[in-house]
Amino acid sequence: MEHYALKLREHSLKATPQRAAIAEALDTYGHLSVEELYEILRKKFASLSLATIYKNIHIMLENAFVSEVKLPGQKSVYELTKEAHAHLQCTNCHTIEDIALDMECLLSQAKTKTDFDVQTANLVLSGLCKKCR
Ligand SMILES: [Zn+2]
Ligand SMILES: [Zn+2]
Incomplete structure (x- = not known):
């Protein structure tokens, strides 16, 4: 748990036991x-409320400790912030997997092809996972 407390403090977040537990859960399950x-x-x-989780996730998002993954037709999931990557979403079992794609390349292409000032990307590729196929 001390490892997560340290990471939280690196992001200027107070390391409460709940926050350390959120960090540990995200590290274990991914999304x-x-x-x-x-x-x-x-x-x-035992006394934890859903509102407390929402509040903590909100602060952790603001401090870039976690990132939101917006999924088509599904509730957002959260993950520990890491290098930019895309996601694979199984439309049958709803598992989410990370896939290392060259997001920099994608963003620079988007920038050169349009006048749009692209700031963030949220790339989700949907399909069927190995188990569901
Ligand atoms: Zn699946
Ligand atoms: Zn991810």
């Missing part, structure tokens, strides 16, 4: 919705 985080964390913190 989780607020509801899924709540299900995992309430086993540890």
Whole structure:
């Protein structure tokens, strides 16, 4: 847990036990919705509310400790902020996987081909995973 506390402080976040537990859960499972985080964390913190998770995720987003992954037709999930990458979404079992694509290349192409000032990208590729195929 100390490892996560340290990481939180690196992002100017106060390292509360709940926040460290959120960080640990995201590190373990990769991508989780607020509801899924709540299900995992309430086993540890009996008095925890869904609103507390929302509040913490919101602050962690502001400090770029976590990133939001917006999924078509599904609730947003959250992950620990890492290098820009795309996501694979299984439309059957709803698993989310990271895929290292050259996002820099994509962004620079978008910039040269349009007058649009692209700031962020949220690339989700949908299909069927190995198990569901
Ligand atoms: Zn699947
Ligand atoms: Zn990801």
